[in-house]
Every structure is written in structure tokens, then in C-alpha cells.
Amino acid sequence: xxxxxxxSPVVLNRKEIEALAGLESDAFDPDAFAAGAFDAxxxxxxxxxxxxxxxxxxxxxxxxxxxxELDVKTAWVRGWxxxxxxxxxxxxxxxxLGLPSGSGLMVVLDATTGRPRAVLLDDGLLTDLRTxxxxxxxxxxxxxxxxxxxxxxxxxxxxxxxxxALAAVRPLSEIRIWSRRPDAATQCARDVERHTGVPTRSADxxxxxxxxxxxVVTTTPSQEPIVPAPLLQPGMHLTSMGSDGAxxxxxxxxLLRRADLIVVDHLEQSRTIGELQGIDANTVxxxxxxGEILAGERTGRHSDDDVTVCDLTGTGVQDSAIARWLxxxxxxxxxxx
Amino acid sequence: xxxxxxxSPVVLNRKEIEALAGLESDAFDPDAFAAGAFDAxxxxxxxxxxxxxxxxxxxxxxxxxxxxELDVKTAWVRGWxxxxxxxxxxxxxxxxLGLPSGSGLMVVLDATTGRPRAVLLDDGLLTDLRTxxxxxxxxxxxxxxxxxxxxxxxxxxxxxxxxxALAAVRPLSEIRIWSRRPDAATQCARDVERHTGVPTRSADxxxxxxxxxxxVVTTTPSQEPIVPAPLLQPGMHLTSMGSDGAxxxxxxxxLLRRADLIVVDHLEQSRTIGELQGIDANTVxxxxxxGEILAGERTGRHSDDDVTVCDLTGTGVQDSAIARWLxxxxxxxxxxx
Numbered sequence: 001x002x003x004x005x006x007x008s009p010v011v012l013n014r015k016e017i018e019a020l021a022g023l024e025s026d027a028f029d030p031d032a033f034a035a036g037a038f039d040a041x042x043x044x045x046x047x048x049x050x051x052x053x054x055x056x057x058x059x060x061x062x063x064x065x066x067x068x069e070l071d072v073k074t075a076w077v078r079g080w081x082x083x084x085x086x087x088x089x090x091x092x093x094x095x096x097l098g099l100p101s102g103s104g105l106m107v108v109l110d111a112t113t114g115r116p117r118a119v120l121l122d123d124g125l126l127t128d129l130r131t132x133x134x135x136x137x138x139x140x141x142x143x144x145x146x147x148x149x150x151x152x153x154x155x156x157x158x159x160x161x162x163x164x165a166l167a168a169v170r171p172l173s174e175i176r177i178w179s180r181r182p183d184a185a186t187q188c189a190r191d192v193e194r195h196t197g198v199p200t201r202s203a204d205x206x207x208x209x210x211x212x213x214x215x216v217v218t219t220t221p222s223q224e225p226i227v228p229a230p231l232l233q234p235g236m237h238l239t240s241m242g243s244d245g246a247x248x249x250x251x252x253x254x255l256l257r258r259a260d261l262i263v264v265d266h267l268e269q270s271r272t273i274g275e276l277q278g279i280d281a282n283t284v285x286x287x288x289x290x291g292e293i294l295a296g297e298r299t300g301r302h303s304d305d306d307v308t309v310c311d312l313t314g315t316g317v318q319d320s321a322i323a324r325w326l327x328x329x330x331x332x333x334x335x336x337x
Numbered sequence: 338x339x340x341x342x343x344x345s346p347v348v349l350n351r352k353e354i355e356a357l358a359g360l361e362s363d364a365f366d367p368d369a370f371a372a373g374a375f376d377a378x379x380x381x382x383x384x385x386x387x388x389x390x391x392x393x394x395x396x397x398x399x400x401x402x403x404x405x406e407l408d409v410k411t412a413w414v415r416g417w418x419x420x421x422x423x424x425x426x427x428x429x430x431x432x433x434l435g436l437p438s439g440s441g442l443m444v445v446l447d448a449t450t451g452r453p454r455a456v457l458l459d460d461g462l463l464t465d466l467r468t469x470x471x472x473x474x475x476x477x478x479x480x481x482x483x484x485x486x487x488x489x490x491x492x493x494x495x496x497x498x499x500x501x502a503l504a505a506v507r508p509l510s511e512i513r514i515w516s517r518r519p520d521a522a523t524q525c526a527r528d529v530e531r532h533t534g535v536p537t538r539s540a541d542x543x544x545x546x547x548x549x550x551x552x553v554v555t556t557t558p559s560q561e562p563i564v565p566a567p568l569l570q571p572g573m574h575l576t577s578m579g580s581d582g583a584x585x586x587x588x589x590x591x592l593l594r595r596a597d598l599i600v601v602d603h604l605e606q607s608r609t610i611g612e613l614q615g616i617d618a619n620t621v622x623x624x625x626x627x628g629e630i631l632a633g634e635r636t637g638r639h640s641d642d643d644v645t646v647c648d649l650t651g652t653g654v655q656d657s658a659i660a661r662w663l664x665x666x667x668x669x670x671x672x673x674x
Binding site: 008009011013054056057058059060061062063065066068069070072074076078085087089090091093094097099103104105107109111112113114115116119121 | 345346348350391393394395396397398399400402403405406407409411413415422424426427428430431434436440441442444446448449450451452453456458
């Protein structure tokens with residue numbers, strides 16, 4: 001690519017982004033995992049709660065002819081020097097071609113001039129990371145400080161990512177993985193143990209995975225609840241991050257009714273595409289936003305016995321936060337490759 | 338940028354795009370101007386008319402805090418191997434910083450897999466070009482074949498582009514430029530003459546510019562009509578391309594009522610953001626789409642005396658068409674730089 005002058009945006013490919021984010025090796029250091037990105041995303045949630053974010057409706061293109069879909073999201077944050085426009089695609093015949101279904105990229109625009117500052121050809125990596133970090137932030141704010149046993153439901157990419165984020169915020173001694181597909185759970189447990197250094201095993205049932213668990217993350221695309229209310233235990237924290245579309249849900253309504261605290265990343269989204277779909281607001285404790293909790297404006301857990309739930313649907317401000325964080329690392333260190 | 342494997346998208350900067358589009362020099366050859374791009378965009382309009390295009394609502398982010406705006410458009414066309422997602426920004430304090438208000442880029446996605454095929458860092462160039470070509474296509478289809486005198490209202494970038502597109506489709510002997518700002522008209526006339534080789538002069542009034550003109554293009558952001566109906570002359574063709582937003586209009590309603598043929602690029606847009614805003618459908622001839630005309634499904638001008646009008650609001654399919662055309666040239670010739 002020839003030079004087109006000083007205003008040319010930076011273009012980073014996936015390898016360069018992995019290196020900048022400190023994700024290029026399997027070696028896992030919980031204290032260094034995505035160092036700084038937790039704070040960057042926490043700031044995004046706080047600003048979202050304070051109404052300092054402009055986030056227009058998602059552009060959605062449905063392509064039933066080719067079993068494909070495109071979403072474009074953006075969020076501008078007052079005072080930040082950049083914001084992100086993220087394209088993400090799901091083309092569900094790709095596996096027949098040996099390709100992953102999903103892909104995507106982020107364009108980072110200057111917040112003052114609108115000019116492109118960077119194109120991040122991350123192929124969805126930064127979305128995985130910002131989603132995992134939201135789970136980590138929820139666990140850090142809401143799980144008992146002495147939480148040591150984690151359960152992850154689902155065995156896909158986010159199951160692995162969420163396990164890493166949990167291991168970064170709590171001194172875990174054990175992780176259990178459950179999936180409808182036992183083979184996938186076994187493989188996922190192996191990967192998670194390698195990534196986190198925490199002893200990890202697959203569980204045969206949701207009940208077995210949750211027995212004695214202090215912190216639970218659900219990462220499935222389920223349209224039926226997979227966590228029934230009777231499996232709740234005093235002091236448990238649950239984060240649901242799989243439900244991000246109309247009709248999806250992972251937690252039983254009765255479970256939500258029994259929770260002492262319900263936290264959401266984005267209240268309207270939680271009601272339209274998250275766990276609060278179809279839930280009568282009078283039957284559950286009034287939801288608090290993760291931003292209010294992280295800002296210290298609202299209290300999280302009041303006692304070791306509280307049951308806390310966090311519903312994450314995914315917000316554009318996380319994209320702008322992770323892109324800004326990554327670009328800051330690039331500017332400080334260079335691509336390093 | 339290091340290599341990230343065979344699936345890395347092509348990244349082209351503005352210089353490379355200019356070279357691929359044959360726009361790198363001032364030399365103008367009407368037969369070679371954007372060769373192939375006219376056909377590419379004509380095919381897009383035809384497919385739009387045939388209902389073979391999926392075009393979701395535009396994503397719009399308004400940022401009054403920084404006098405900025407972002408639009409994201411996309412259009413998928415059945416049977417095409419790629420489609421475009423275009424970001425365009427207008428940040429109206431940029432001139433204070435010595436920067437143009439507008440910028441943008443296009444991301445080209447594979448239409449079968451959704452994976453990014455190219456990032457075109459064109460900074461708005463391809464939008465200028467596809468907009469000009471739509472004007473050229475309208476004039477080629479609707480102006481009298483022997484049209485030799487052209488008038489362009491407005492003296493911005495599109496005035497220059499539209500003049501080039503007109504010169505590419507009709508054997509012009511004279512071009513007149515009118516602007517509210519006489520100095521701008523003089524400068525624009527100088528540029529247009531240099532670009533097209535056609536004798537070009539500035540006009541002191543719209544009436545002077547239109548007297549004896551065969552083909553007229555309006556390129557202003559006006560919210561009040563600038564072309565009154567009495568200036569119509571038998572046989573004249575007018576293209577309005579400036580009105581592309583709520584409240585904008587360049588042609589008097591009485592002019593539309595007197596036109597023998599009204600052509601639009603996109604009927605719904607013409608009614609919401611174009612010249613048909615607030616026009617009673619019963620008072621004007623039933624609009625025909627440019628795609629129907631270009632497909633030969635509808636007749637354009639019936640006689641040398643017909644007055645024809647074309648309202649262009651801009652469509653996502655033009656973006657997908659120009660990006661696909663440019664990528665085809667890249668694949669055939671390489672970046673050449």
C-alpha cells in the first residue's frame with residue numbers, strides 16, 4: 001500500500017491486534033490479561049449510565065437468500081477522542097466452505113473530525129474480548145470476593161473467553177464446563193485449563209456444574225431457560241451473556257424473581273433482546289445498570305448470601321472502548337510486528 | 338502491515354483508487370471517463386427497479402456537540418459477488434482546522450460469505466463519482482441526443498463532477514455555471530473548462546444560465562426552489578441532485594407539474610428527502626424510476642419538445658456498484674502504484 005499522506009488511517013490485521021492486546025500466546029497471566037481494557041470498558045459503562053453516550057439503532061441487513069446477516073453498530077462517547085463503527089456478519093453456510101460463520105471489522109473515527117483513524121481487521125476478536133471483559137467486570141463487581149468455584153454453561157468461543165475473564169478477577173480453584181454436547185464440554189474444559197491454569201472439568205448436567213458454584217456464566221444461544229430457579233444457591237452470582245436477540249433466554253423467570261439484585265448492561269436491550277423479555281417489571285427487583293454499579297452510584301451485593309444476576313446484551317460503547325484502548329496501545333508501542 | 342493470510346482484505350488508499358478509476362490526472366477523455374462504471378451503475382439501477390436489491394434504512398448518528406454526523410448505508414444486490422457498506426461523515430467545524438467537512442470510506446464484503454474483501458479509503462471520492470455518473474446516466478437517457486448547451490447550478494465539488502459526466506454523454510459546445518457566490522462560479526467555470534475542454538463561463542443569474550440550455554443539473558443544498566417554472570423551455574432536461582434531505586428542494590413545484598416526465602432514482606426517497614417532498618401525487622405525471630428507463634421497460638422522452646426531470650437522491654446500490662467496479666479493475670490490473 002502506498003502512502004497517501006499523514007491522514008491515512010492505521011490499518012491493523014488480526015495478528016497485530018492479538019499482539020497489541022497481549023493475546024498472541026496461550027500463556028495466561030491473570031494480572032496482565034487485557035491490562036487496561038477492563039478499566040477502558042468500565043469507563044464506557046459508567047458513561048453509558050450517565051447518558052454521555054450516543055448510540056443510534058443498529059443497522060441490520062438480513063439476507064435469507066444466502067443465510068447471511070450484517071449488523072452495524074456505533075456509539076459515540078462525550079469527551080473520548082475516537083469512536084468505533086463495527087461491522088459484524090454471520091453467514092451460516094460458511095462452515096460448508098471451511099470458514100467460520102462470523103466475521104467483522106471495526107472502523108475507528110476521530111470524534112472531533114469524523115475522519116478515519118484506524119481500520120481494525122480483527123475478524124471479531126475485539127468483540128470476543130470486550131464481551132468477555134464485560135463478564136469479568138460483572139463478576140468483579142458482583143460475585144463474592146472469595147468466589148473460587150466457577151461454572152460456565154456452553155462450550156463455544158465465549159465459554160473459553162468468559163472463563164479467562166473470570167480467572168482474571170477472582171482467585172479460582174475450580175472451573176466446571178457444561179454443554180448439551182458432552183464432547184464439546186470436554187474439549188472446552190481442556191482448553192480452559194490450559195489457558196487459565198485453573199483445574200477445569202466438564203460437568204454432566206447443569207445441576208452438577210452449579211452445585212457449590214460461586215459464580216456462573218451462561219454463554220449459550222438458547223431460546224429455552226437452561227438454568228432453573230431451584231439450582232440457585234445463597235451467595236451465587238450469575239451472568240447471562242448468551243441472550244442477545246428476540247426470543248433468546250437462558251435463565252428461568254422464577255430465578256429472576258428470586259434474585260436479590262438484577263443488573264443489566266442496557267435496560268432497554270435487556271427488555272427487548274435479553275433476559276428481561278416478557279418479564280413483568282413488578283415481579284422482579286428494579287434493575288440497576290452495570291454502569292451505576294461500576295460508578296459506585298449503586299450498591300451491588302449487600303451480603304454474602306445475596307443472589308445477584310447480571311444480564312449482558314452487548315453495547316456499542318464496549319466496541320468504542322476496546323477500539324480506543326487498542327489504538328492507545330498502538331500509539332504507545334507501535335504494531336510490534 | 339504484516340500479512341495475515343490469504344483472506345486479508347485488500348486495502349486501497351485514495352491515490353490508488355484515483356489511479357484505478359482513471360481519475361489521477363486533469364486530462365479528460367469523454368470516451369474513457371470512468372469507463373465501465375456507467376454500465377456498472379446502470380445495472381445497479383435496473384436491479385433496484387426489479388426489486389433485486391436489499392437496502393436497509395440508513396444508520397444515522399447525529400452529534401450536535403461537535404457539529405458532526407455519520408451515515409452508514411449498505412445495499413446487497415442479488416447475484417453480485419460483493420456488496421458495500423459505506424461510512425460517510427460530515428463534521429462542519431473541520432474547515433476551521435483546515436480539513437474538508439466530509440470524509441468516508443467503503444468496506445466491501447463478500448456477498449456469499451460476509452467476509453471483508455476490501456477497504457476503500459477513498460475519502461468520499463467514489464461517492465462523488467457514483468453521484469456524477471447517476472447524473473450522466475440520467476442525461477444520457479433523457480436529454481435530447483443533440484443537446485449541446487449545459488447549465489450547472491452550484492459551484493461545489495459536484496458541480497465539477499456533474500459537468501464532467503455531462504461532457505462524457507453529450508457533445509457539449511458550451512457549459513454555464515451559476516452560483517449564489519459569483520467568485521465561486523468563476524473559479525468553477527475555469528476548472529470545468531480545464532477538466533472537460535468545453536468552453537465554460539459563469540452566468541450572473543439562473544435565468545441567464547438556463548436561456549437556451551438543453552440540459553441542466555442542480556447541485557445545491559438549497560431549501561428554497563432555485564429554478565422557477567417560467568424558466569422551463571421546450572425540450573429541456575433537468576436533473577436535480579442536490580436535494581437529499583428533509584426540507585431540501587431545488588425545483589419549483591409548478592415546474593414539476595409542467596414536466597412531461599418525472600424520473601426518480603428511488604421513489605420513496607424522492608418523496609421523503611427529494612424533490613417530491615410535499616408534492617401532491619395527483620398534480621404531477623406518475624414518476625418512473627431511472628432503473629425502468631435504463632432497462633428499456635419505460636420510455637423516456639417522447640419528443641424533442643418534452644420537458645424531462647430526473648430527481649436523484651442517492652442510493653446504496655450505487656455504492657455497491659462503484660465499489661464492485663473498482664474492485665474488478667483492481668483484480669484485473671492491480672493497484673498500479
